[in-house]
Amino acid sequence: MNPILExxxxxxxxxxxTAVNDISFQIQAGTCFGLLGPNGAGKTTIIExxxxxxxxxxxxxxxxxxxxxxxxxMEAGIQFQSTSVMDKLAVAEILKLFHSLxxxxxxxxxxxxxxxxxxxxSQRATKLSGGQKQRLMFALALxxxxxxxxxxxxxxxxxxxxxxxxxxxxxxxKGQGKTVLLTTHYMDEAEILCDTLVIVDRGDIIAQxxxxxxxxxxxxxxxxxxxxxxxxxxxxxxxEQVIEYHEQVEIQSRSVEVTLQNLQQQQVNLRSLRVRNPTxxxxxxxxxxxxxxx
Amino acid sequence: MNKSFASHGxxxxxxxxxxxxxxxxxxxxxxxxMVLPICIVAAIAFAFSGxxxxxxxxxxxxxxxxxxxxxxxLKQPYVQRVEYDDFEQAxxxxxxxxxxxxxxxxQPGKYWINEASAKGxxxxxxxxxxxxxxxxxxxxxxxxxxxxVRYVDWVIPGVLGMNTMFGALFGIGFVIVRYRKNxxxxxxxxxxxxxxxxxxxxxLSRLLVMMIxxxxxxxxxxxxxNFVMLGSYLTLILVAILGIFSMITLALIIASRTxxxxxxxxxxxxxxxxxxxxxxxxxxxxxxxxWLVAVSQCFPLTHMVQAARDIMINGAGFMxxxxxxxxxxxxxxxxxxxxxxxFRWNER
Numbered sequence: 001m002n003p004i005l006e007x008x009x010x011x012x013x014x015x016x017x018t019a020v021n022d023i024s025f026q027i028q029a030g031t032c033f034g035l036l037g038p039n040g041a042g043k044t045t046i047i048e049x050x051x052x053x054x055x056x057x058x059x060x061x062x063x064x065x066x067x068x069x070x071x072x073x074m075e076a077g078i079q080f081q082s083t084s085v086m087d088k089l090a091v092a093e094i095l096k097l098f099h100s101l102x103x104x105x106x107x108x109x110x111x112x113x114x115x116x117x118x119x120x121x122s123q124r125a126t127k128l129s130g131g132q133k134q135r136l137m138f139a140l141a142l143x144x145x146x147x148x149x150x151x152x153x154x155x156x157x158x159x160x161x162x163x164x165x166x167x168x169x170x171x172x173x174k175g176q177g178k179t180v181l182l183t184t185h186y187m188d189e190a191e192i193l194c195d196t197l198v199i200v201d202r203g204d205i206i207a208q209x210x211x212x213x214x215x216x217x218x219x220x221x222x223x224x225x226x227x228x229x230x231x232x233x234x235x236x237x238x239x240e241q242v243i244e245y246h247e248q249v250e251i252q253s254r255s256v257e258v259t260l261q262n263l264q265q266q267q268v269n270l271r272s273l274r275v276r277n278p279t280x281x282x283x284x285x286x287x288x289x290x291x292x293x294x
Numbered sequence: 295m296n297k298s299f300a301s302h303g304x305x306x307x308x309x310x311x312x313x314x315x316x317x318x319x320x321x322x323x324x325x326x327x328m329v330l331p332i333c334i335v336a337a338i339a340f341a342f343s344g345x346x347x348x349x350x351x352x353x354x355x356x357x358x359x360x361x362x363x364x365x366x367x368l369k370q371p372y373v374q375r376v377e378y379d380d381f382e383q384a385x386x387x388x389x390x391x392x393x394x395x396x397x398x399x400x401q402p403g404k405y406w407i408n409e410a411s412a413k414g415x416x417x418x419x420x421x422x423x424x425x426x427x428x429x430x431x432x433x434x435x436x437x438x439x440x441x442x443v444r445y446v447d448w449v450i451p452g453v454l455g456m457n458t459m460f461g462a463l464f465g466i467g468f469v470i471v472r473y474r475k476n477x478x479x480x481x482x483x484x485x486x487x488x489x490x491x492x493x494x495x496x497x498l499s500r501l502l503v504m505m506i507x508x509x510x511x512x513x514x515x516x517x518x519x520n521f522v523m524l525g526s527y528l529t530l531i532l533v534a535i536l537g538i539f540s541m542i543t544l545a546l547i548i549a550s551r552t553x554x555x556x557x558x559x560x561x562x563x564x565x566x567x568x569x570x571x572x573x574x575x576x577x578x579x580x581x582x583x584x585w586l587v588a589v590s591q592c593f594p595l596t597h598m599v600q601a602a603r604d605i606m607i608n609g610a611g612f613m614x615x616x617x618x619x620x621x622x623x624x625x626x627x628x629x630x631x632x633x634x635x636x637f638r639w640n641e642r
Contacts, residue, residue, distance in 0.1 A: 051484055053640065070486065078484045083477030086312055088319040093312070100308040101485045103301070140481070 002065055004029040004148055004179050005050065010059035012045050012203075019045045021203040022059070027196070029147075032170070032180040034194030034211075036187070036280065042203040043183040044081060047152050050181070051078055063148075074104060077146030079137045081153045081183075085125045091136055092121040098143045106145040114172060115139040116165070131162030138169060148179040155189060167193060187280040199284060206287050211280060218286060219278040224251040224259050227272040234266045248272075305487055309495030313469070317503050327465075331457040331511045336518060350417040351376055351392070353384045356399040364397055364405075367421050376581055383580075386608060388414070389440025392448070395421065404434040443607050447522040450515060451602035452575035455537065457511060458504050459569060459595050462541035463548075463562050466500045470549035471558040474641060483639035490634055497542050497630075504538045505531075524609030530602060533615065536622035537598030543626050544594065546633035553641040569595040574603075597621050 003026035012020040020042045027033040035043045048054040050061055052068060063072045085094050095112070099105050112118055115135045120128065125136060134154060141149055151170070155163040163186075170193055174180060184190055190197055191211045199207040199214075207214055231249045235242060240259065243250040253259040256275055263270060318324055350373045352364070368375045376393065378384035387393035388408050394417045396406040405421065407414040422433060473479045482492060515521065523530075548561045572579070572586065573595035579587050590596045601618035604610035612619075 053480065053483065073484065073486050076484070080477065080480060083481045085481065086316055086473075086478060088316045089312065093315070097308050097312050098485065101305055101487055103486075 003027055004064060005181070006060075006062040006065075007046075007050065008060040008062070010046065010049060010061065011057045012042075012049060012054065013057045018203050020049070020056075023198075023200070023203075023205050025198050025205070025208065027148075027179060027181060029179050030174075030177050031195040032174055032182060032193050034190040034197040035181065035183040035200065036185070036190050036194075036197055036284075037183075037200040038185055038284075041200045043185075043200060044152055045203075046200070047150055047181065047183055051076070051150055074102065074144065075147045077141035077144060077149040079134075079141040079149070079151045079154055081156065083137070085136070085140075087126055088124065090122050090124055091117055091128070094125055094136065095121075095139060095143065098140050102144040104145055106143055108143075111139055111142055114142070115169060131158050131165065134158060134162065134166060135169075138166065142173065146178065148181065149173060151180060151182045153183055153185070155184070155186065163189070187284075190280060197280070199280070199287070201284075201288050207283065214283060215278055215280070218283050221252045221254050221278070222256055223276045223278065223282075224253045224256065224263075225249065225272075225274045225276070226251070226263075226268065226270070230269040230272060234268060302491060305491045306495045306498070309487070309492060310499045313496055313499040314502065316469075317465075317499070323465075327457070327461050327507050328510050328514070331453055332514045332518065334453055350374065350394045350413060350420070352417065353378050353387060353393045353396040354399075355379075355381050355384050355396065364421060367417075370420070373417070373420075378580065385438060386440075387580075389438050390443035390448075390607065391440070392443060401434075403432075404436060406436045406438055408440060409437045410439060443522060446519055447607055448603065449576065450519070450521045451606050452573075452599050454508055454512060454515075454534075455573070455595055455599040455602060456570060456575045458508050458534070458538050458598075459541050459566060461504050461507060462500060462538050463545045463566055465503070465545075466496055466542050467545040467549040467558055467562050468555065470496065470546070471552060471555055474549075474553040474639070475555065479639045489637045489639070493546060493630075493634060493637065497539070497546070500542050501535065501538055504542075505534065508534055508538070521606075523606050525605030526611065529610075529612045529615065530605050532612075533598060533601045533605065533619060533622070536619060536626060537594060537602075540594035540598075540622050540626040540629060543629035543633055547629055547636060550633050550636035551638050551641060569593045572596070573599050575599060594622055594625050597625075 005027040007026075008024050010020055010023050011018070023046065025033075035046060037043050045054060049056045052072070061068060063076075086097075089097070095108060095117075099108055112121070115138055117132075117135060117139055120132055120136070123132075125133065128136060138151075138154065141151070154170075155166050158166065167189065170180060170182070174193075180193075182190070182193060194211060196210055197208065197214060198205050207218075209217070225248055228244070228247050228249050231238075231242075235244075235249065238251070239262070240254075241252040243252070251259055253275075260270075263273075352368060352373055353376045354368075355378045367373060378387075378396075381398060384393065384396050385406060388396050388406050391408055391411045391414070394407070394411060394413045398404060398406075405418070407418050409415070418435070470479075479492075516523075544565065545562065548565065549558060552558055552561075568589075569575075572590040573593050574590070575595070579590060582590075597618040601610075601615040601622075604615050604618075608614075
């Protein structure tokens, strides 16, 4: 199957700074593709080059095997990380304005329902809360019934409930067969929503694949954590690798059963015991030596 | 997937309606744009409604020959001497009571006054009693007539022009800069809207708003001051449309790239203040050096005000002001082309 979007050897140079360094990837139609990386990694520069807002220094971007043209503008839906709409207009008026700019349009009442904007139609956009505003921006990205939707950090700054609402909406449009390109620095978001990931750091791709494959490829252990004070007596002689934090320790365990047996044999107090799988945060830390949120 | 003409029209209409709604919902700006000029004109009317000033204005058409014979009069501290290169213009000033007496180089010993002007008759007496002229030679009097044009009548086209200049320049300039700063332009950039469609909608919306504002101010001032309007309303409206259009497009050039409101403010002031001073809004450039007059001809406001004034107080027809109309049309086209060329959705 041909990819809906393909990026070949994309590079962006700002004076002395190489923001994006010769990256290539493909996005299959109907999937959610995640662009993951810390702030300043080059995610927004990459997505803005694809959207046509920033001119690449070199490289190629193909939409349905062809260089992007006016058709791409008609068939792409875009939500920016931070943008605004006209002051003094109500939500309904903004939706109507953007709806009238396209030939191919989505059904407006359905869109309003999908994005839960029904109760906000008469409100001025400037009076909306962060979550409500993101839902409006999300609706604008879908107003032309796009084939591909670009979401640049759509949940940044939202409260947990608003984040989960937006995740549900993204799942809904995935269910409609739309392709989603999502940038985020939230690992949980990427793990839940994305079928394929590209992790970027300092303008380079450092890992690429599905979240499960990437974690399988780079990890063969679980994390067993305990309060440091409980683990301290056996720390020096413990046979597995241990990561020390200020008040906690994390044991990298290849077999949770074996680790638990050892802890019980050594009579370690297990009141604070927790077991977790490796996450993309762990992967990023392993690959770069620094945290995603640094 | 080229857009049809109807599609262009639909997009322009949608953006036009949006921008116009935004303006009329900004009640403060709307009220201010109408109240301010009426206040200015009212203040002027009040200031000039009192006692007439004692100063006499004597016009001298070309060379000192004309002035030589009237030297004693012209030397008086209460007489202001005004040089003219255009005899017709000077004569018009006498007709409108803006000049009390006129002397001409090519017709020594002759003077022109308006018999309906009390000041004209007074300064005539002074001339006849003080002029240094051969006793055998007598002065020839040429009387002209014409309705008195008060300063308020003269200044109204200027104030209306000034109001439209500020409304056009700052109104559209700041809106586009604000749109660029808060990301509205970025949002529109990824839609099928083209820069020309966007700019056209902004220009048309502003033009409509400024025409309505100017009409309200015009009617308001007229009710209040009953000023002179001798010419054709159609020609005046044409001059207003082209004048406003040229200044809106000038603002588009200024707002074509920046997202800094401070820079835009500085640039708009840089353009508007010379126009305010040199476009004959408040005072005539009759006495100004030729180079200053030449500079003033570069400003759209000069042509708008001169044409409007000519229509309103001289009753000039379309042909008489056609050179101003042509210049305003050329300026509008030129400014729009430059603005469309320079325009960027984003600051780079």
